[in-house]
Each structure stands twice: as structure tokens, then as C-alpha cells.
Amino acid sequence: MSGLVIRGGDLCSSAVSGSFDLRCEHGKIVAIDREIRPEPGDRVFDASGLLVVPGLIDVHVHFRDPGSPERESFLTGTAAAASNGVTTVLEMPTSDVPVTTAARLERRGRHLSGRSFIDFGLYAGAGHSSLDEVESCARAGAIAFKTFTHRPQPSRAAAFEGMWAVTEPQLFQTMSAVAATGRVHAVHCENDRLLEHFAAESADRPGFGERHREARPPVVEDSAIAMVGSLSLTTGARVHLVHVSTARGVDLADGLRRAGADISVETCPHYLLLDQDTLDRYGSFAKCNPPLRAHDVRRSLLDRLRHDGIDIIASDHCSYTTEELGHHAEDPCGALPGLPGIEFLMPSLLTIAREPDQALVDVIAKMTSRPARRFGLEGKGDLVVGNDADLAVVDPRAAVPFAADAGFLAQGSRNAVYLSEVDLRGRAVATFVRGNAVFSDGAVVGSPGHGQWIRGAGTGRSPR
Incomplete structure (x- = not known):
């Protein structure tokens, strides 16, 4: 049976690092060795002088297909993902x-099957008004659940219906319902x-x-x-804290973990590479929630990454049209939050790994082995x-x-003007x-029919 042999590359993963060849058959890795002799009919890829890493796993994207294809579709989003x-x-x-x-989960999964270049899983929303649907969403294959601890802007309420819990009793009920499924519970805090x-x-x-960051201080x-x-300690929820932007937030999570909470911490490249000066320069084109923080907060977050307080890096890719971003250029309350980042993930990771004392293998693990374990x-x-053989x-x-x-x-990548001043290096060749x-x-x-829908089934493990 013909296979794929990748030769001469510098492998970098949690399990193996160094100069190895790699052989794949039937979609699986079947051999890793210092030298693998190709067999007749094999495809051979010469990776001499290049890195070979596991395919990145981005656990936090917003493509919004089929609702707003002018912002992003699954075809454009997954094509950009594959390119990096x-x-x-x-x-x-x-x-x-x-x-x-x-x-809705079944309908969305069927719609996206045949429209994705890469494999994908789907979250379901959970909130105080959708508790009756949590168990059925888990049975239908939700990979995890998502909840917001604040109300949406009135103009965006329809898109967030059924996935927020504001008061402590609402949140306790929502976390309890998700905990009963065994799935990870991602929370926007x-x-x-x-x-x-x-x-x-x-x-x-x-x-x-200034208005945006003062409205959402740490x-x-x-x-x-x-x-x-704290509620996770009582409910047993397997909490995943999305887009954490402060070292203090990481430290709080770490303390709760030591107390017995099952918590994983996610941050994003923009919180590790950019700071509030970027928000001042680019306004609505650099607005995200939570906002970009002060320079010293960013440096402290990098320190927590270095010392393993952060489990997972994700893009939180979120696209809007140029016209939408320009419409509220003077109004931080009305401007749409979110940054398009999936097309820049690989160079962002390698740029972060060039920071002092940041080990490349550890940074890569936070977008490969760690999310795979956490999300099952x-x-x-x-x-x-x-x-x-995701490579x-x-x-x-x-x-x-x-x-x-x-x-x-x-x-949305053309709107990523906030990266203009970042020295990004590292490009996927294949x-x-x-x-x-x-x-x-x-x-x-x-x-676009190659990507498979991964339905949630197991409970996964701690990313550590």
C-alpha cells in the first residue's frame, strides 16, 4: 500500500523532538524513525531544514456559517486555517x-459537512434559558459547551440567545447541567x-x-x-476559561486548581503579542473583549505562559467586514468586538516561542497535545x-x-492591521x-469535503 513519507524534517511535538522521518498510511502515522526507506508508489515530501509539527488544534473560532458569509464562511475560514x-x-x-x-446542532453539522477543508467540532451554547437542551445537545455530539457571564449588547442579543448566565444562581444551575454531561464547559468571564x-x-x-479599556478593567x-x-468546586464542572488576558486571572485559576477545581486556562496570541498601545493606534480594528492590556500585564502573562500557568493558546478568530469596523470607529460601545487571527496562528506561535526562555516544544504543545487531551x-x-496523520x-x-x-x-484577515508592527516569522509549507x-x-x-465532523463522545482528560 502506497503511503506518505516525510523525510529529513526536525520533528517537534510533546512525544518526539529531533531529526526523524515519518511514514503515514490510511490516514494514520505508522512509523517514526531516524531513516525510513520509501516503498514503491510512496509519496515523498522532503522536509530538510524544516519543522514538522502536529497539526494545530484551534479550540476557539467564530466562522458564523451560514448566518454571515460576508464576514466569514466555513470554506474561507478553514482554507485560511489549512494555510497555516x-x-x-x-x-x-x-x-x-x-x-x-x-x-440546531445537527442542522449546523450537516450544513458544514462538505464545506470544511479540515476536521471540526461544534460547541453548543448553555445558559439559564436553555437548560432543558443541554443533555440533548451532548447526546447530539456537542464537543463542549459555551456560556457568557454577562448579557450581550442589545444589538447582538439574538446571536447569544440561550447562552448567558449572569447571576450566581443562574450560573450555578447552568454549570451543574453541563457538569452532568461530562463535557468541557468553556466560560467567557x-x-x-x-x-x-x-x-x-x-x-x-x-x-x-481609553474608553474601551476603562470600561473593562482587569x-x-x-x-x-x-x-x-468557586462554583466549579461545588458543581464538578470541567471549566475552560477562554481568552484570559491577565496574569492575575491565571493565578486565580491556579489557586482554584490547587483547591481541587478542574480548570484549564486559554489565552490568545493577541494578548501575548500586543498591548493597549495597539488599541490606541487602531481603535475599532483592535477591539476585543477583554481588551488588550497594558504592557506590564502582557509581560506578566508571558511569564505565566513560560511557567505553565496557561494550558492552551487559541485564536478566538472573529471576522467582520471593513465597513462594519469603520461604522463605529469613534464609538467603543457600539463597535463590534473580536480579531481575525487564524491565518496568523503559526507565525504568531513561533514569534511567541522566540521570547526569552519560551521553549518551542512547550508553545507548540499548547495548540496540539494539550487541547487534544482537554477536549477528548x-x-x-x-x-x-x-x-x-495531521501534520x-x-x-x-x-x-x-x-x-x-x-x-x-x-x-477578515485584511482587517488585521494590528499586526502591522509585529515581526511575524514562520510559515506553513504544507x-x-x-x-x-x-x-x-x-x-x-x-x-472542502475532506474535513470530518468530530462529535463529542468522551470526557477528555486534564491538559496537564
Whole structure:
């Protein structure tokens, strides 16, 4: 049987690091050795001088297909993911029709099957008004659940219906319902009452950036993390804290873990690479929730990454049209939050790994083996015989300068102007999903029907 042999690469994963050849058959890794002799009919990929890493797993994306294809579709989003070594995405449930019922989950999964270049899983939303649907969503294959601890803006309420819990009793009930399924419970932590307080306090601040960050200071996030973590001790919820932006938030989670809470911590490249000066320069094009923090907060977050306080890195990819971002350029309250990042994940990771004392293998693990363990993605996330042949071959020295007129694959990538001043290096040369090339020689070469829907089944393990 013909297979794929990747020769001469520098393998970098949790299980193996160093110069090895790798052989794949039937979509699986079947051999890793110092030298593998190709057999007749084999495809051979020369990876000399290049990195070979497990395909990245992005556990936090917003493609919003089919509701807003002008912002992002699954075709454009997964093509962009494939172009930078991402082989699995987990999509959040916020949409024009929020995924809060089993029927909606099934409908969305069927719609996306045949529209994805890479493998994918789907979150379901959980909130105080959708408790009756949690168990059925788990049975239908929700990979995990998502809850917000604050109310959405009135203009976006429809997309977030059924996935927020504001008061402590609401959150306790929601976490209990999700805990009963055994699935991971991803929580967006911002305290609703403090948001109201600080929004009123910051209304007269000058400038877009100052108004936005003063409306959402670190205590808004940190206090919600403390509440969610404390409730997890009683409910047994397997909490995943999304897009944590402060070292104090990481420390709170770590303390709760020591007390017995099952908590994993996620952050995003933009919190590790950018700070509030970027928000001041680019306004609505650099708005995210929580906001970009001060320079010293960013450095402290990098320190927690270095010392393993952070389990997972994810893009939180979120696209809008240029017109939408420009519409509220002077109004941080009305401007849409979220940054498009999936097309820049690989160079962002390798740039982060160049920071002092940041080990490349540890940074890579936070987008491969760690998320695979946490979300129960069996056979993914590491270079191990028997695992899926999800692989990225990477040129770690290739510069990836941002240019608004570049030929981006993701709809929103042209709006990632906040990366203009970041020295990004590291580009995927080829990406393989289950042994089949989906990106090679600068072009997407896979079929949009190749990606498989991964339904949640197990409970996964601690990422540590």
C-alpha cells in the first residue's frame, strides 16, 4: 500500500523532538524513525531544514456559517486555517441562529459537512434559558459547551440567545447541567454588574482606546474567574476559561486548581503579542473583549505562559467586514468586538516561542497535545504511531509581513492591521489532514469535503 513519507524534517511535538522521518498510511502515522526507506508508489515530501509539527488544534473560532458569509464562511475560514498548519477547529455556537438545541446542532453539522477543508467540532451554547437542551445537545455530539457571564449588547442579543448566565444562581444551575454531561464547559468571564458600573464611569473618557479599556478593567475579568472557579468546586464542572488576558486571572485559576477545581486556562496570541498601545493606534480594528492590556500585564502573562500557568493558546478568530469596523470607529460601545487571527496562528506561535526562555516544544504543545487531551480529541495532537496523520511542515525562518492587500484566504484577515508592527516569522509549507495534503506550495489543494465532523463522545482528560 502506497503511503506518505516525510523525510529529513526536525520533528517537534510533546512525544518526539529531533531529526526523524515519518511514514503515514490510511490516514494514520505508522512509523517514526531516524531513516525510513520509501516503498514503491510512496509519496515523498522532503522536509530538510524544516519543522514538522502536529497539526494545530484551534479550540476557539467564530466562522458564523451560514448566518454571515460576508464576514466569514466555513470554506474561507478553514482554507485560511489549512494555510497555516491548523488541522482541527472547534467552532463557537454564537450565530444568527445560536446553537442551543440538539436540532440546531445537527442542522449546523450537516450544513458544514462538505464545506470544511479540515476536521471540526461544534460547541453548543448553555445558559439559564436553555437548560432543558443541554443533555440533548451532548447526546447530539456537542464537543463542549459555551456560556457568557454577562448579557450581550442589545444589538447582538439574538446571536447569544440561550447562552448567558449572569447571576450566581443562574450560573450555578447552568454549570451543574453541563457538569452532568461530562463535557468541557468553556466560560467567557466578565462580571455583568461591574461591566455596567465601569461603562458608566468611563463614558466621558477621551479616545476610543481609553474608553474601551476603562470600561473593562482587569477586575471585571478576574472577579468572574473567581466566581466561576468557586462554583466549579461545588458543581464538578470541567471549566475552560477562554481568552484570559491577565496574569492575575491565571493565578486565580491556579489557586482554584490547587483547591481541587478542574480548570484549564486559554489565552490568545493577541494578548501575548500586543498591548493597549495597539488599541490606541487602531481603535475599532483592535477591539476585543477583554481588551488588550497594558504592557506590564502582557509581560506578566508571558511569564505565566513560560511557567505553565496557561494550558492552551487559541485564536478566538472573529471576522467582520471593513465597513462594519469603520461604522463605529469613534464609538467603543457600539463597535463590534473580536480579531481575525487564524491565518496568523503559526507565525504568531513561533514569534511567541522566540521570547526569552519560551521553549518551542512547550508553545507548540499548547495548540496540539494539550487541547487534544482537554477536549477528548482521540488520535490527534501529537506525533505518535497510531495517531491521525495531521501534520504541518513549517519554514520557521520565513517572514510573514502583514499587508492589507495580500491575497488572504480568510474574509477578515485584511482587517488585521494590528499586526502591522509585529515581526511575524514562520510559515506553513504544507499541511496534511489524515495524511492528505490540504495545503501545499502556497495554495489550498484539498477538497472542502475532506474535513470530518468530530462529535463529542468522551470526557477528555486534564491538559496537564
